[in-house]
């Protein structure tokens with residue numbers, strides 16, 4: 001276990017380089033680092049699971065204490081990046097404490113291996129997302145995984161990839177690069193705002209597929225509107241036509257139950273730092289076993305051409321930040337300890353509440369009216385309120401962090417540690433802004 005004194009004395013110098021912002025002097029770093037460890041020490045243990053059955057609100061209020069987010073701050077932007085709670089941070093520090101001593105029993109064992117199976121980290125993750133260890137490569141984020149997909153698939157000039165008009169730049173641009181460099185063609189379906197039901201999306205894809213379509217690429221949950229697309233059905237459609245399916249699932253892990261094999265995707269990219277609350281710089285790429293041999297490496301080092309390595313071949317990227325994987329493993333454990341279904345239910349309840357309250361306030365929904373096609377992201381259009389003005393006001397004067405898109409869109413994320421009173425405070429402040437600054 002992390003012990004503050006031993007951590008500081010054993011690994012302060014080695015870890016400082018990795019953890020400190022480069023602009024901090026050694027002294028300033030020591031005091032802020034001291035402060036961080038002191039704060040972590042004060043965080044209570046996780047609440048007893050039985051509290052979930054007897055007093056659910058009290059359970060989530062206890063869970064809120066696991067985060068370094070100050071008590072008076074309301075964080076409604078897990079959609080961009082999650083906040084890692086104490087068990088995850090402690091695991092990262094333990095990772096440093098253990099590895100930076102350079103005293104592993106095996107003389108060939110170093111803490112930087114970017115040439116290893118990392119099964120101790122892949123196994124729990126693979127189980128969590130419903131696949132085999134050999135089908136998962138640990139990467140740094142969904143952007144990287146999306147690039148591995150686009151770079152790795154053989155396509156000829158004129159071959160088409162079909163995507164939606166709501167892809168994140170980290171999903172779309174790898175294909176734009178391939179188009180510019182190799183002459184493939186990027187085609188898009190325009191998703192309705194909001195998507196009414198699954199059939200609408202399936203029809204759009206079905207109509208847009210043509211004999212040149214080689215790949216369909218889409219977000220399981222889009223960054224733009226938070227709509228949950230009918231991913232299993234889209235993958236089935238692709239398979240029935242001999243088309244490769246590649247899914248950007250940046251938001252899904254940790255937000256809702258995920259089983260990549262059941263979905264049937266050929267490839268699935270994700271960013272556990274968002275909703276699973278893992279350390280930043282942890283991501284993964286799932287490649288269905290039957291597909292692995294068709295995907296070229298983007299980064300080549302020892303083992304790049306060894307098919308026996310299966311997906312491990314794709315995670316060999318040279319020296320890497322292994323302690324972040326300790327944090328990733330802890331974030332999987334935390335989600336399992338709380339219970340993925342409980343988490344998903346909580347996410348849905350909070351999002352449904354904020355959604356219905358925003359509807360009462362006359363907002364236009366860009367997330368689906370079908371509750372099954374929403375989870376923990378609500379996207380609403382609120383003209384004439386300029387979202388950046390509101391975003392600035394909310395953060396700078398009210399300590400509420402939201403995000404959106406110009407000119408009038410708000411994207412509200414509801415992580416499970418958010419309390420009902422937090423949502424009510426946001427709504428009251430929204431009303432205040434609207435009445436005082438706009439109308």
Ligand SMILES: Cc1ncc(COP(=O)(O)O)c(C=O)c1O
Nearest residue numbers: 141142143168170219223250271
């Ligand atoms: C759908 C989607 N894909 C990819 C990304 C990029 O995530 P990352 O920066 O972790 O690679 C995001 C980020 O918001 C996203 O929403």
